[in-house]
Amino acid sequence: MMKRTMITLVLFGMLAGISAAADGPSYFRKDQGAVGDGFALPEQFDAKEQLVWRQAVSPGISTPCVHDDLVVLTTWDKARKELATVALDRATGKQRWKKSVSVQRIEATHSAGSPAVSTPACDGKRFYVFFGSVGLFCYDLQGREVWKKEMGPFQDQFGASSSPVLVDKLVVLSEDHDVKSHLIAIDRSNGKTVWKTSRERQTRSYSTPVVWKSSKERVLVVAGALRLTAYDIKTGRPLWWVNGLSRIVDTTPVIAGDRMFMASWTPGGDQTERIAMEAFPEALAKLDKNKNGAIAKTELPKGSPVAARFFRIDLNQDGELGPLEWKKHANVFASAQNVAMSLRPGGRGDVTKTHVDWLFREGLPVVPSPTVYHGVMYMVKNSGILTSLDAATGKRTRRGRIPGRGNYYASLVAGDGKIYACNEAGVMSIIKAGKQWTVIGQHDFGERIQATPVVRGGRMFIRTGNAVYCFGRK
Incomplete structure (x- = not known):
């Protein structure tokens, strides 16, 4: 037992010390929420030896981008009308640099939202930061502005919430709004548009694109109102699509093995509660x-x-x-259809009837993306209902209530044999993963949580409404 503990500690120390080069490009849900098993993640968050640092930050709900020795996030000072990109030191939490943008006018957001909602992306040399109609900004690792690109304005009551993703030499954004919906690919070196594909039939949604490298092909996949669509990365040309999603999509698809998994729910999409408009x-x-x-x-x-x-x-x-x-x-x-599904890669055109493995229609999330971990798909619904499915068959293995009630915005994170779920009120549930999962711990931060926890190098970074926390063995 002692020997095993020592080996674990050594592995943890090695992984905690991993820096920049091993991080690779970073953007929202690039890891699919499944962060691996080669390190120990906390079961208790109130132990002093687990808290590495806590740093107070201004309001905002973007998930931190952790890369090299920096933790980068965005903030919104409503009184000053100031949006900012803030870089914290990964080891200490101390602020390294801050770049502010003054805003005279910005689109409205949801009552639970913020103009500082999109997660920054990093390719190892630069950070790409999206502030809706204010624009897309590119900074080097020292916080110097490289370029900026005007975006919008977007006609949308809830603002622009999709995050930038990186593929090849492009930074890609999906902007589905009430009008002029589109997918845009931008040259990372200079901020110029490489291609822009209309998604005019799509109404408002807030999902982030996914790069799917399968056994068949490598494509960009965007989940939007009623439809999930795959695009050619070089040209932006639509290749195939699956119909049958909800009328507003907030979740982001996840990839496990050679399958893509999707779950979306919006009021009015259940068969028993349709929103009807006569002719x-x-x-x-x-x-x-x-x-x-x-x-x-x-x-x-x-x-x-x-x-x-x-x-x-x-x-x-x-x-x-x-x-x-x-x-x-x-x-x-x-x-509109409220549904979870598993998809096979490949095909052209409408593949709804040919490439969908299974459908499941209960316990679906509104905002938080699911995760697939060791052959099990996990979803958390508002009010703290956690549902697990056999990823191969779509059969439910368990459904139950976890400690955190209320709404969920943070996506699920899995690693080290555990699932982490955070509700808006700041309650984190720690769950032992498995088809018959069990709750093994909980922690009340006493602060609002909407950003998704991030795990890098064996440490967990959690953003609340007031601060960023770093947990792990010191």
């Missing part, structure tokens, strides 16, 4: 009080699901709904 002529006959051939918000009955979503349906923002706007969103509501 436009019928709605017009019933609601068009002034007989002008359009439907104003004031003409809709109180409590109407259309009235509650008027902003996104009114695509030209003229205060009225015409036939094309009505039809587009009637189709979205009619076609």
